[in-house]
Amino acid sequence: MKLDSSRRRFILASCASAGSALLPLALALPLDSAAQAARPSDWPTRPVRIVVASSAGSMSDTFARIIADHLTRTFGQPFIVDNKPGGSGAIASLAVVKAPNDGHTLLFTNASFTAVLQAISPPKSYDLMRDLTPVVQIGASGQFLAVVPAFPAHNLKELIALVRAHPDKHTFGTLGNGSVGHLAMAALQNQEGLKIGHVPYKAGNEVVRDMVGGVLQIGWVDVSSSVGAIQAGQIRPIAISGTFRAPANPEVLTMTEQGYPFKLNGWTGLFAAAGTPPAVIRAINSEVNALLQTEAVKQRMFQMNVGLVPANTPEQFQQTLRDDIQGWTRIVVANGIKPE
Structure with missing residues (x-):
């Protein structure tokens, strides 16, 4: 039996005002989503950790928790947010790079901690383009x-x-x-x-x-x-x-x-360790893109004052990353900007 449309809607926890602290979003998800139907048979087999490069309560953290709740309900295993701020995002990135590339550890980060950092001072402990794989771009703003x-x-x-x-x-x-x-x-x-x-x-x-x-x-x-x-x-x-x-x-x-x-643009996005099975990356990409098209999440993004990017593939996100690194690098070189 098909679910009533009202039961397919996400439940949006409203903010007290546009400038108030952003609270986690409780989501009521359908069980027959596109990603559920296409989920890999051998993933996930245990809880999935989403390492967030920002502190708890930040905009990135709020987005990560919305997505974690959605993926938990969709794939039947807990998706747990693990905040690891510091090092201009390098601490969180390295935690994912060092984890097994089986799709059970993901990275939620932003343009400043990836493309901009690569332009100014590429981390020595990992290679952004070699060691991490873009999964899906989420919000974008200036x-x-x-x-x-x-x-x-x-x-x-x-x-x-x-x-x-x-x-x-x-x-x-x-x-x-x-x-x-x-x-x-x-x-x-x-x-x-x-x-x-x-x-x-x-x-x-x-x-x-x-x-x-x-x-x-x-x-x-x-x-x-x-x-x-x-x-x-x-x-x-x-x-x-x-x-x-x-x-x-x-x-x-x-x-x-x-x-x-x-x-x-500044943006947020999900990454995985290089070598993560393509089927896992595709499943996450499909489900997050579907989530971003719901009215509840569109409204939350409006409250956060963040633009909604069109649904994108991992390859499109990869190209955005490449283009952004080139663009930021041109500015850094032209102005002689050095790391602190």
Whole structure:
């Protein structure tokens, strides 16, 4: 008997507000999904560990738990989230590289800890392209270039004109050296010949804090954690990096739309150790792509202010990774950016 459509829906745990802490999503899944029908007969035979390169409570952690819950219900074995932050993602990546390549250990990470890291300072303990296999790309987003409310610039053109007219007078904050915001501004500086100081922070909330506190006037901020400050009128986004407008802030144009091309996105994705059976990778890819098309998950991504990428194959994700490494490397080399 077919399941009623309402029983096929995921149950979405709502956020108290767009800027509130993100809570795990409880999912009620159908038993006849495409991946269930195509699941390998010899996998999984025991619990599957999803190693997350970010701390508990982060956006990546939230996504990983949504996916873990889904895969647990689909494949009949627990998918357990194991947070291993630190080392710019290298600690988590190495844990997966060293694990047996049988599909029972997966990596949930992001562009900063893979493509960007490869461009700035390739890890010596493993080879990204040789030792890890892309499984599925998930969300994609940029970072907001934001200013304080009283700042006279309201778009990129005005900001560039202001900085050019007053060289070395302004500074901008970012989530750290080599972060997406840092490299986006470096590309802009190189393209437009701007002289503006860089203030790297250890966390995105510190950038927002100093902007709200009057210490900083310009900053690159995370599109999710900054929503509360934006809604309160404490900071004002004037551009977003990458190719996606933020779902909750569609009025903010991309850098490219404002005449300053920048097409590299931040993203999250699942990886496996090289040599993992292709049938396992295909099953996970199919099921996660199906999950991302549900209205419940689309709504959660909207709440997180993250763009939804089209369903993609492992090969397409691999090509995205290659292209991104080349793009980030060009920026790093052109601007002489060195690791901290």
